[in-house]
Amino acid sequence: ETGVTQSPTHLIKTRGQQVTLRCSSQSGHNTVSWYQQALGQGPQFIFQYYREEENGRGNFPPRFSGLQFPNYSSELNVNALELDDSALYLCASSFITSGKEQYFGPGTRLTVT
Amino acid sequence: KNEVEQSPQNLTAQEGEFITINCSYSVGISALHWLQQHPGGGIVSLFMLSSGKKKHGRLIATINIQEKHSSLHITASHPRDSAVYICAVSSYGNKLVFGAGTILRVKS
Numbered sequence: 528e529t530g531v532t533q534s535p536t537h538l539i540k541t542r543g544q545q546v547t548l549r550c551s552s553q554s555g556h557n558t559v560s561w562y563q564q565a566l567g568q569g570p571q572f573i574f575q576y577y578r579e580e581e582n583g584r585g586n587f588p589p590r591f592s593g594l595q596f597p598n599y600s601s602e603l604n605v606n607a608l609e610l611d612d613s614a615l616y617l618c619a620s621s622f623i624t625s626g627k628e629q630y631f632g633p634g635t636r637l638t639v640t
Numbered sequence: 641k642n643e644v645e646q647s648p649q650n651l652t653a654q655e656g657e658f659i660t661i662n663c664s665y666s667v668g669i670s671a672l673h674w675l676q677q678h679p680g681g682g683i684v685s686l687f688m689l690s691s692g693k694k695k696h697g698r699l700i701a702t703i704n705i706q707e708k709h710s711s712l713h714i715t716a717s718h719p720r721d722s723a724v725y726i727c728a729v730s731s732y733g734n735k736l737v738f739g740a741g742t743i744l745r746v747k748s
Contacts, residue, residue: 631682
């Protein structure tokens with residue numbers, strides 16, 4: 528059984544650019560959630576995907592979008608990057624949407640300059 | 641006021657000490673999670689509980705649903721326990737709402 532993986536590990540982008548972050552869910556998991564963790568703070572919920580459909584969204588603007596693929600891997604896309612988007616981006620997978628333990632990936636550290 | 645509050649924010653202990661980290665929440669939940677985050681970012685789930693008490697090795701987690709309060713205890717603390725400990729709650733849909741974390745440093 529493979530764990531949750533994320534790529535890339537680190538990324539540096541310039542303000543205004545676009546970025547795509549990737550997450551491969553744990554085998555057998557059909558739900559993925561994305562979180563943003565600014566330095567020194569707890570993670571904030573961005574959105575959740577269940578069976579390729581968005582299943583809940585946090586307080587993030589539309590320039591944060593996502594996809595979930597038939598193999599349950601997932602992407603987080605951020606357009607028009609802002610300096611405040613610099614953070615650790617975490618994905619977590621689980622089986623079914625509620626009441627189940629979530630398994631976190633190692634995160635992608637995004638720096639926007 | 642945040643939906644999930646943790647205390648203390650920072651904690652320094654001597655090796656062998658008994659440690660308690662507290663978590664209070666203000667929303668209805670389906671479960672409460674205790675997570676551990678090491679430098680570099682990776683998060684490991686320690687406990688998920690909705691009632692009572694769970695124990696794993698030197699770690700014990702308790703929850704009081706009526707009082708909306710949970711505690712994480714570490715017995716016989718060790719320097720390798722040094723990490724950030726995060727309390728999070730989940731409601732319908734499994735969205736997690738996180739506390740700000742407790743930075744624990746255990747000195748030898």
